[in-house]
Amino acid sequence: MEHSLATFLLLLILISIEFISSHAIPNQDISYMKFVHNANDQPIQEKYDYIVIGGGTTGCPLATTLSSKFSVLLLERGSDPNTYPFVLNEETLSYVFILEDDGQNPIQRFVSEDGVENIRGRVLGGGSMVNAGFYSRGHREFFETAGVDWEMELVEKAYEWVEETLVSRPNLSAWQVAFRNTLLEGGVVPDNGFDLRHLMGTKTGGSIFDNKGNRHGAVELLNKANPKNLKVVIQATVQRIIFNGLSAVGVLYSDSKGKLHTALIHKKGEILLSAGAIGSPQLLLLSGIGPKSYLSSLKLHVVHHQPHVGQFMTDNPRFSRSIVFPFQLLASSAQVVGTLEKNIHLQSLASPLPFYPLPSYGLLPPQSTSITPSLVVFVGKFSNVSSKGWLHLNNSSTDSKESPIVRFNYYSQHDDLSRCVRGVRKVEDLLKTQTMERFKTQDLEGNKGFQFMGLPMPENLWNDSSVEEYCKNTVATYWHYHGGCLVGKVVDDNYKVIGIKNLRVVDGSTFSDSPGTNPMATLMMLGRYVGLKVLQQRSS
Ligand SMILES: Cc1cc2nc3c(=O)[nH]c(=O)nc-3n(C[C@H](O)[C@H](O)[C@H](O)COP(=O)(O)OP(=O)(O)OC[C@H]3O[C@@H](n4cnc5c(N)ncnc54)[C@H](O)[C@@H]3O)c2cc1C
Structure with missing residues (x-):
């Protein structure tokens, strides 16, 4: 998939x-x-x-x-x-994540x-x-x-x-407005409006994309x-x-x-x-x-x-919570950030998901082909990372074009893992806000919920070791x-x-x-x- x-x-x-x-x-x-x-x-x-x-x-x-x-x-x-x-261009931003490395691009x-x-x-x-x-x-x-x-x-x-x-100063996309409201409703306060400075709470940051999407x-x-x-x-x-x-x-x-x-x-x-x-x-x-x-x-x-x-x-580890919405959102890079405590920052991105096979929702015709769903991702970054690694040369080559060998030792220190646990719990809290409620969809049995993508969350979020395990298994780079x-x-x-x-x-x-x-x-x-x-x- x-x-x-x-x-x-x-x-x-x-x-x-x-x-x-x-x-x-x-x-x-x-x-x-x-x-x-x-x-x-x-x-x-x-x-x-x-x-x-x-x-x-x-x-x-x-x-x-x-x-x-x-x-x-x-x-x-x-x-x-x-x-x-x-x-x-901002529209084609996500291309860098799937582009093959041809040695020159x-x-x-x-x-x-x-x-x-x-x-x-x-x-x-x-x-x-x-x-x-x-x-x-x-x-x-x-x-x-x-x-x-x-x-x-x-x-x-x-x-x-x-x-x-x-x-x-970015014009907030529809999704970024919703994300900002979710953060504020979820207690990531104060509301700092637009600000280029680093601040606790929720703010809209600057962007090197102008309002026409030019980088x-x-x-x-x-x-x-x-x-x-x-x-x-x-x-x-x-x-x-x-x-x-x-x-x-x-x-x-x-x-x-x-x-x-x-x-x-x-x-x-x-x-x-x-x-x-x-x-x-x-x-x-x-x-x-x-x-x-x-x-x-x-x-x-x-x-x-x-x-x-x-x-x-x-490296600052990232954890993501990805949700498929059964309607189209414009592609949006991160414009808003929530800093909940000194070293935990939350952002979110959205992009259309063309051709994604939609499941049958109660309110939509089954397998409707005229609707482009969207992918929304909540991402958490943890700073002041204690886990440290090293970089070695690639033994077989002294050509600087060759990537060296790097190890970051993600989550090898427990305080990094604890931050991830707190961040994961916060995102789950945010998903329960009224703002997010209206993004839930109903299945044919009438149950309302989100269609998540990726590894399922541990059932008991209050069990530290299972959330820690989730963090380790899903670790990615920021x-x-x-x-x-x-x-x-x-x-x-x-x-x-x-x-x-x-x-x-x-x-x-x-x-x-x-x-x-x-x-x-x-x-x-x-x-x-x-x-x-x-x-x-x-x-x-
Ligand atoms: C996908 C992605 C998303 C990110 N999103 C954000 C974001 O939204 N906001 C943010 O603040 N940060 C973001 N970052 C991080 C930020 O872009 C980087 O931390 C920053 O660009 C690094 O700057 P630098 O000057 O240290 O290195 P670079 O900008 O990487 O500059 C190093 C340059 O040196 C060149 N070079 C390397 N080796 C040689 C050599 N042997 N000879 C000649 N040239 C060489 C490279 O080609 C490169 O151009 C993101 C990074 C990535 C990859």
Whole structure:
């Protein structure tokens, strides 16, 4: 059933993509394309003040900011997003979940050693081009515990710099209105209305989809760059960082034909690694920065012994409750979030389910074919995760295109499991509200209820161990994985790699906790913030 459902969805989405690619006038500002080049056309060697590795959520604002005063090379392994129009539109958002990984398209699939399927962005704009677009700032404790002496005024300005270009206040879809009412009726209060800040209770967050459904990802922050100073090179896969002793001096990257290119930095220049929570620890290890005995066992040249690279890998586990409604709802990404206690957040998504065989409902003609049902999913995210894992290189390959091996050890710590139990119970409570009552359907015997999809809930929700078992059996990713190059372990409070000159890591790999309900806002802010700090430090 799951498989045929995916096939039906794929068909629908392919039709939409066909429509989008043939009819859509680009609604994104693609002026940045003037300075985007393909790696195949690049010289064998060149020199810049700054090299940013990874044109993703953090890398784009970082490179843009540095380009205001210095020459910058931004290297991205993926293509430009306009080659794949489905990433530019909210309607076709769910395509990324079923798209096959062909080694080039915007989605790189990986399965963690825990057996949980996951995806990473492989496109200019990174994760911000394939994600669900929900925008919400980091929580206060994140800033208090990140190990960084933040200049909070600059943090505020950096968030605003991102928001003025990318973020919209969403028009709530019919389902999101119902979800918001369900949360409020279920006691997830106060009602905070629309707010970009992290708040307890229920709120409508920002969105990088505008009200016509066009995505405005981090790639559009490149439009704010100094075009004379920034060169963006796509399909440029960085294979390793080059060192002279303990100083980073350049990078080696391959183009799509496998040809190698070298990019070096000028005196006083720096290399900034923004390849994401999987890509950055992988590249440090491939470049010889990591645990000495581990690197030696792989016969890799050790540049610097650094025991924590690839450690403290963390993913926020997700649990879902999926319900089929016998009527059509418009596709809607998450627009509302309920934060019930510090570390439990609930969101919901809806999408049409074409061709889904409806059961006979009392109020509907049996097997009616003229009705498109919908799938509504309640999802729970748990933050401040205690369960930690690791990242290793794929032993058989030193090619950075190969996914490394990752284990997150979901729910290995009991407090994570307890949060899941509380979240599951809360969702079951929400399903009993008056708001949800009117979504129930009646079967032929006149019984009212929901048509659930997926593993049935344990009968006794008050039995901790059976709900814990349910959590373990249904664990999935919230796609907010982080860690691998933590502040205080691998980088210092200026994001400089400890023990190495001219090298920083700036992205989700530096986080020990996922900021706020969703990390993208804080990652884009971080790119801008560190860029401004580098400029300040250089001028002083
Ligand atoms: C399906 C999904 C839904 C999500 N929904 C939301 C949401 O609604 N709201 C939210 O806030 N967050 C969401 N997230 C999470 C968020 O998108 C990510 O946490 C964020 O994009 C990560 O940013 P980053 O800069 O750390 O890495 P990325 O954005 O992944 O950037 C890393 C970049 O480096 C490139 N790269 C990697 N290795 C190399 C190399 N060797 N050479 C050259 N380039 C390289 C990659 O191609 C990529 O472009 C979602 C994520 C996913 C996958």
